Amino acid sequence: MAKQIVKRDGCSVLFDSSKILNAIAKANKAVGEEEITATGLLFVTEEVCRLLEARSLSNVEEIQDVVEEVLIRFGFSKTAKAYILYRAEHTKIRDAETYLMDIYKKLTWAPAKEEDIKRENANIDGDTAMGTMLRYGSEGSKFFIDNYVLPKDAAAGHANGDIHIHDKDFYMLTETCCQIDLIRLFKKGFSTGHGYLREPNSIESYAALACIALQANQNEMHGGQSIPNFDFAMAQGVNKTFRKEYVAAFACFLEVKNELDAAEAVARTEVLLQGLPYQPTLGNGEAFGQALLACHGETMRPLLAKTHLHATQKAIQATRRRTYQAMEAFIHNLNTMNSRAGAQVPFSSVNYGTDVSAEGRMVVENLLLATKAGLGNGETSIFPVQIFKVKAGVSFNPEDPNYDLFRLAMETSARRLFPNFSFLDAPFNAQYYREGDYNSEVAYMGCRTRVIGNVYDTERQVTCGRGNLSFTTVNLPRLGLEAKGNTAAFFTLLDERIDLVFRQLLHRFKVQGSKKVYNYPFLMGQGIWLDSEHLKWEDSIEEVLKHGTLTIGFIGLAEALYALLGKHHGQCEQAQALGLQIVQHLRRRADEKARETGLNFSLIATPAEGLSGRFVALDKQRYGTLEGITDKDYYTNSFHVPVSFSIAAFRKIQLEAPYHALTNAGHISYVELDGDASKNLEAFETIVRFMHAQGVGYGSINHPLDRDPVCGYIGVIDDCCPRCGRKEGEGVSEEALLQLKKQYHDVPM
Amino acid sequence: MQRNASLPCVHSLRVHGVVEESIVDGPGLRFVVFTQGCLHGCPGCHNPATHSFGEGYETTPQALLTQFATNPLLAGVTFSGGEPFLQPEPLAFLAKQVHALGKTVVVYTGYTLEALYPLAQERPAVASLLEQTDLLIDGPYVAALRELDSGLKGSSNQRILDNEAIGSLWNVLQLRQGNVPNG
Numbered sequence: 061m062a063k064q065i066v067k068r069d070g071c072s073v074l075f076d077s078s079k080i081l082n083a084i085a086k087a088n089k090a091v092g093e094e095e096i097t098a099t100g101l102l103f104v105t106e107e108v109c110r111l112l113e114a115r116s117l118s119n120v121e122e123i124q125d126v127v128e129e130v131l132i133r134f135g136f137s138k139t140a141k142a143y144i145l146y147r148a149e150h151t152k153i154r155d156a157e158t159y160l161m162d163i164y165k166k167l168t169w170a171p172a173k174e175e176d177i178k179r180e181n182a183n184i185d186g187d188t189a190m191g192t193m194l195r196y197g198s199e200g201s202k203f204f205i206d207n208y209v210l211p212k213d214a215a216a217g218h219a220n221g222d223i224h225i226h227d228k229d230f231y232m233l234t235e236t237c238c239q240i241d242l243i244r245l246f247k248k249g250f251s252t253g254h255g256y257l258r259e260p261n262s263i264e265s266y267a268a269l270a271c272i273a274l275q276a277n278q279n280e281m282h283g284g285q286s287i288p289n290f291d292f293a294m295a296q297g298v299n300k301t302f303r304k305e306y307v308a309a310f311a312c313f314l315e316v317k318n319e320l321d322a323a324e325a326v327a328r329t330e331v332l333l334q335g336l337p338y339q340p341t342l343g344n345g346e347a348f349g350q351a352l353l354a355c356h357g358e359t360m361r362p363l364l365a366k367t368h369l370h371a372t373q374k375a376i377q378a379t380r381r382r383t384y385q386a387m388e389a390f391i392h393n394l395n396t397m398n399s400r401a402g403a404q405v406p407f408s409s410v411n412y413g414t415d416v417s418a419e420g421r422m423v424v425e426n427l428l429l430a431t432k433a434g435l436g437n438g439e440t441s442i443f444p445v446q447i448f449k450v451k452a453g454v455s456f457n458p459e460d461p462n463y464d465l466f467r468l469a470m471e472t473s474a475r476r477l478f479p480n481f482s483f484l485d486a487p488f489n490a491q492y493y494r495e496g497d498y499n500s501e502v503a504y505m506g507c508r509t510r511v512i513g514n515v516y517d518t519e520r521q522v523t524c525g526r527g528n529l530s531f532t533t534v535n536l537p538r539l540g541l542e543a544k545g546n547t548a549a550f551f552t553l554l555d556e557r558i559d560l561v562f563r564q565l566l567h568r569f570k571v572q573g574s575k576k577v578y579n580y581p582f583l584m585g586q587g588i589w590l591d592s593e594h595l596k597w598e599d600s601i602e603e604v605l606k607h608g609t610l611t612i613g614f615i616g617l618a619e620a621l622y623a624l625l626g627k628h629h630g631q632c633e634q635a636q637a638l639g640l641q642i643v644q645h646l647r648r649r650a651d652e653k654a655r656e657t658g659l660n661f662s663l664i665a666t667p668a669e670g671l672s673g674r675f676v677a678l679d680k681q682r683y684g685t686l687e688g689i690t691d692k693d694y695y696t697n698s699f700h701v702p703v704s705f706s707i708a709a710f711r712k713i714q715l716e717a718p719y720h721a722l723t724n725a726g727h728i729s730y731v732e733l734d735g736d737a738s739k740n741l742e743a744f745e746t747i748v749r750f751m752h753a754q755g756v757g758y759g760s761i762n763h764p765l766d767r768d769p770v771c772g773y774i775g776v777i778d779d780c781c782p783r784c785g786r787k788e789g790e791g792v793s794e795e796a797l798l799q800l801k802k803q804y805h806d807v808p809m
Numbered sequence: 810m811q812r813n814a815s816l817p818c819v820h821s822l823r824v825h826g827v828v829e830e831s832i833v834d835g836p837g838l839r840f841v842v843f844t845q846g847c848l849h850g851c852p853g854c855h856n857p858a859t860h861s862f863g864e865g866y867e868t869t870p871q872a873l874l875t876q877f878a879t880n881p882l883l884a885g886v887t888f889s890g891g892e893p894f895l896q897p898e899p900l901a902f903l904a905k906q907v908h909a910l911g912k913t914v915v916v917y918t919g920y921t922l923e924a925l926y927p928l929a930q931e932r933p934a935v936a937s938l939l940e941q942t943d944l945l946i947d948g949p950y951v952a953a954l955r956e957l958d959s960g961l962k963g964s965s966n967q968r969i970l971d972n973e974a975i976g977s978l979w980n981v982l983q984l985r986q987g988n989v990p991n992g
Binding site for chain 2: 708709710733734735736737739740742743744746747750763778779
């Protein structure tokens with residue numbers, strides 16, 4: 061008998077005949093018939109060992125050959141077959157492991173610009189240490205999920221491009237995104253999991269802690285992080301700042317006017333401001349002044365009136381200045397601070413525009429001004445994605461209290477591409493709206509995700525503390541091609557895909573639901589997710605997760621229509637009618653599934669640009685290059701009219717708006733303007749107002765920003781480039797360019 | 810300028826093309842008609858293909874108006890070129906119809922208003938078109954004076970005149986002409 065056997069990797073281990081016996085037993089059990097008794101197993105194993113010795117075989121593959129031979133010789137042909145299959149499957153996995161190691165080699169040695177795999181996520185710098193470490197994890201995880209976790213049909217559907225399981229590498233780990241209520245979080249302070257923070261007391265701290273909250277939550281989820289009520293939350297910081305500034309200016313005035321020493325002035329201020337019915341705020345200057353005078357005797361009043369006036373003016377000035385700086389720091393932080401092992405900035409969004417308080421308005425005004433001014437040397441910032449809430453009676457019409465902010469938002473967007481605009485008056489959004497309650501205002505997460513309806517808990521159709529759990533996208537053009545122009549066949553195939561996606565979403569939900577509070581020390585441990593504050597550290601999160609959404613998405617409606625009718629919905633009314641029918645069908649199926657399961661199944665107009673390229677590449681392999689369908693690099697985003705199709709803005713909005721009402725898990729429409737929108741705000745406003753009128757839920761106006769080919773600056777360039785200072789036709793010295801390269805990552809070299 | 814009550818319907822004009830929605834040819838979203846044919850020959854012109862008189866195609870004010878009227882977002886029409894004042898009859902007619910829809914008219918010309926004055930003496934429609942113009946950007950493009958900051962002008966010698974300014978300058982020109990004996 062051989063004492064050692066040689067494994068595939070070349071190393072030797074002690075021979076153990078029980079391993080052979082177990083393998084045969086497993087194969088036999090898998091067959092379910094042709095049962096081999098315990099004695100039979102021993103007999104077969106002994107026969108294998110005898111032959112190995114007789115032939116002096118010691119290699120693993122040779123041993124397996126002998127096992128097959130013996131099984132067949134003794135008439136256990138079915139068991140032999142199972143054994144062969146088992147062998148083949150493991151060979152496949154081993155090959156895949158080699159494949160994984162090849163990927164690791166590429167990640168390690170090749171520069172990002174040469175390897176697609178290192179550029180998969182545009183936000184991650186694949187050349188840095190932490191970026192590479194993150195990619196090792198991601199690729200290893202995908203391998204594990206594909207080979208050991210996913211149900212076979214879902215794995216196959218994803219691999220062949222029928223569907224796309226988004227963020228598959230996070231399948232076993234976490235959820236997509238969350239709308240964070242900072243007001244709740246800040247109350248009594250919070251812990252990030254690494255350190256405890258007190259309740260903030262100034263606008264600077266409010267803004268800094270907002271960044272920290274986004275960052276901490278980003279490290280626990282795979283999608284974006286959003287603040288749905290930014291103006292309301294930051295207003296509290298402005299309020300505290302103003303009060304302190306008022307008191308300080310009040311004391312300062314007394315100190316100078318009455319020639320008191322500083323401590324005495326502070327003490328007197330305290331006494332004078334005591335016992336008043338309310339605190340001084342940014343918005344109540346006059347009323348507070350009157351209350352102050354009413355509280356004191358005739359002789360004090362002239363001095364108090366002057367002091368109050370001075371304190372109010374000084375406090376307003378100081379608060380405005382500090383708020384601007386806090387908002388500037390907020391933007392700078394979100395474009396520079398690290399998350400995910402230092403390889404990425406958080407994917408952040410903020411929604412605002414409906415707080416009509418003086419404090420909330422000051423926040424929004426200064427955030428917009430800081431955004432308009434740009435980063436560093438006037439660079440256009442990428443984060444946070446900003447969304448201005450448009451609401452008649454609040455911000456939409458010239459007589460509305462926040463109309464001025466809406467105007468400023470458009471002015472800012474015309475220069476910086478953000479903010480985008482959300483429309484709370486669209487009927488599907490308006491149904492949730494309760495005046496003065498930010499939790500009833502629909503918010504959008506930057507990429508377009510929308511979470512508000514709640515079939516699991518109809519009393520809690522709210523924005524805060526909720527988000528998407530996961531989403532999976534259907535490749536519509538492929539269905540169009542498979543249906544070969546037959547609409548009925550298309551819907552049959554579509555139903556099969558929808559069934560597959562629902563099964564897979566539920567499978568993932570089971571995995572997610574098996575997690576405990578301690579897996580999410582911030583998201584669940586700090587009570588950010590709805591109802592998680594009632595859970596204990598070791599509790600399962602399955603029940604509270606039901607507030608989140610399970611979402612099916614779609615891509616390439618235009619190409620699917622083209623495959624079915626030879627025209628897309630921008631080209632003919634029949635196609636538009638069928639397009640609506642398809643998306644209505646998807647929505648109806650999601651609604652039915654939601655009723656059946658009590659879970660928030662919903663429909664999203666899938667955003668992923670990278671994915672639309674993957675689908676088209678796979679379909680090109682399968683069906684060849686087909687005009688209007690696979691003859692492009694990307695399938696058209698969700699329900700959009702193809703970007704390359706020339707169409708007037710009003711038509712595009714009219715055609716796309718009805719799909720917004722159907723896609724309850726998120727949507728966006730873009731309008732492309734050809735020219736510098738900052739010089740024509742009237743045109744900009746016309747388009748935003750038309751979106752509002754047509755029932756668009758979330759819209760964005762894009763316009764080409766200028767790009768200086770010499771220094772890479774992107775933004776509005778008039779006669780002189782703000783980054784390198786050159787005028788058209790002038791050059792920049794090599795030395796100056798190298799210097800700029802260190803400051804700006806996008807200087808072309 | 811005072812607008813005359815009636816204008817004759819003119820059946821055709823030669824255009825280089827139209828842009829259905831432009832944000833760079835006047836306030837708001839605008840329907841731009843690029844007329845065909847121009848004599849100025851400004852060096853560095855950004856539309857040299859519109860200079861010859863043979864190219865482009867014939868269309869009618871009615872056809873342009875129909876196309877214009879389908880788009881609810883439009884603030885108005887812009888005549889650019891080419892030189893619009895070489896075809897003032899159909900354009901004045903179209904401009905009047907646009908006004909009837911409550912929309913505005915912007916006109917680009919390579920002539921200065923002063924240079925248009927003598928033309929108007931021979932061709933009354935020049936004055937009619939000016940009457941129908943809410944915003945006139947006048948004067949030739951001078952490459953050496955290129956200026957992009959303002960948004961509407963191509964070079965700093967050009968002026969942006971609203972209807973009132975056109976009217977008062979026109980009055981000055983008339984007075985000046987009246988002062989010259991036997992004109």
